[in-house]
Amino acid sequence: MYIAQKRPDFTGTVDQIRAYQQISSLLKRNYCVYCLFQENDSIFLVEGEEVVRRGMESIYAKKTGPLYFAMLKSYLFKRYPLSTSLHSFPEIRRTVKHIMQEVRFDIIHIQSNMVHNFPDIDSWTEPVVVDYMDAISLSLERRYRWTSQLVEKTAMRGGLGRVRKYQSYLKGCTANGIVSSEADRNHLAPVTIEKLDVIPNYVDDSLFLTDIHIPKKTAVVFAGPLNQPEYADAAIRLVKDIFPALKLAFPGLECWIAGSDLSAEVKKLARVEGVVLIEEPEAAHKHVWEAAAYVCPLRFGYGQKTSILEAAALGCPIILSHIANEGIEFTSGKEVLLADTDEQFISKTKLMLSDRIKRLLMANQARSFVRTFFSEKRIIDQLVHVYTKVEKQVECNERERA
Template identity: 80%
Template sequence: MVRSGIESIYMKKTGPLCFAMLKSYLFKRYPFSAARHSFPEIRRTLKHMMQEVRFDIIHIQSNMVHNFPDIDRWLEAVVVDYMDAISLSLERRYRWTNQLMEKAAVRGELGRARKYESYLKECATNGIVPSETDRSHLAPVTIEKLDVVPNYVDDSLFSTDIHNPKKEAIVFTGPLHEPEYVDAAIRLVKNIFPALKLSFPELECWIAGSNPSAEVRKLALLEGITLIEEQENVRKHVLKAAACVYPLRFGYGQKISVLEAAALGCPIVLSHIANEGIEFTSGKEVLLADTDEQFIFKTRQMLSNRIRRQFMAHQAQSFVCTFFSEKQVIDQLVSVYDKAAKQREYYEKNKHEEKSGIWNL
């Protein structure tokens, strides 16, 4: 919420939420991404706050909207924040998987996600998405006005010296419990790394990220593989690695882990899926690959040429600083807020004039 600057004005812990989540998922048939953000208490809390304060803007995440059935009647301007186009990821995962049970589960969740996106259209007229890809996917089915406001990278990451010595290692980073990252980590370790090891006998492979799944933990038992979980250690290993490799096969949205790797000055080899919403140019800021053979070839190229690595790392760092720095993104967000507030003001003014006209008659 925005009220003459940024200020945290109310924080409260909620009680057990299992019942609310199950009710939202089983009976209201919301997608799991929304159902797990069901907080009955937040509706009463917000109603109390709005009685005391008139806000300029209410910025709400899309997976929280179902907590507020009266959102379309609020006096304040509302901006719904789509962190990502969830249905797009589910569509890709459905096409990618060959497991019948997984296919059935994903199909059911996809139906719920599409229904929820249509429901959001009835709740608000202003929304933001992180990329043009998300907007083109969501525009036909959801909120009328979608503006692109990308994820931003902490400015402190750009101070890295890309000329620092690198260790002979490749690194993969991300939330290691998410299906697309689990698949990519397994693919890197089993399909790509062994071939690279033949060319670079001392090469190490680091898998770095939070909440690793059981499948990812098993990878750390293999020779040459190291699992890193602590966030500070993740960044330290990205700084040391000769290259970041992102062989994602499905998924959606801007990958903040890719943006951070670029900001930290690590050379990058990634798939078109991992590049989606960022739009690096292959051969300039990064090397793009999709098949296992392409990843092996492109990563060999990157590891074999230190000067090229440094050049591309510098180009990628500059690109991210230009389009994804904190100031750049905040300016875009404030512009969206300003537009939404003016639209709401115009609507209220017309509504008042219509009522005045009726009374004059």
């Protein structure tokens, strides 16, 4: 049984996409998967096939009623992060208890922002895997160091305290955990290193079917979830601090910014000559495929960046920051070019734009790297291995108690 923050969806947020990928891949291997999630003040239990088909039929549905008090209690009194408090559903605890009395599951896979709803999780007889998904505290620490605005610093310091408090709560759980990148695991090492396995997100196999030898358009592109602060900051930095110098060197150059849920500040970028905003999700991959270079000047953030992996799979040459590369570990000069300062991004992007052979060679090598280390088969093999390991640990513990 998969307990998710929100309904899994391949067009949704990072946690929704991760859940959708894992569920759909397990179904392909003939595993029986059920998914429990909360939506519109109701709790739903649906079959995995229904998740993949994006259907609405459920096995079980129950109205929870208003959840404001539970959320406020979690945020104001327990002082958990807002991202966790928004997923406070007391009724889901009774629902899970009822379901587990009726059916035994081989594995309970639960996303980390849902764990606080189950203070009895350590007493469950079913094996439990907690999906930490990301190391939010790492991003907040970096953003706190980067910003010079007093109000933002104060907010970051408060948010960081809340995240660390919740991580301490998770530390007390005996459940095994998975996380999306080695960088995240290293950051969370003080929390529970011996129980964390790395299970990345994978790249859809269909992206590798595109022809990377097509003539590229005179454009640089940046794509990703622009509703997240680190992506919005990177888009603004690219347009205001990097693109003008590139435009001087290549007068016909365009800058494509692809993403949905754009903030007002990001939308203003369209006023800059040569900048095009792409808000339709289905058009993002097309523009990444056609662009001469994917430029990713992230200054803060954490974990594995799926949009970068997708750019590599689509054959778009990549220039990115060391922070953006942490969860992937490309080799600079082989699969990608690494840069951190504006001057480095400008010079390395110029180099990529002016050398077609270099673009093609690096694009091929990046694509091969992603196909090797972030394919669906490899990642789901790793996930199933974790499930098997956790099951054996529980069986061993039960024998010792007996």
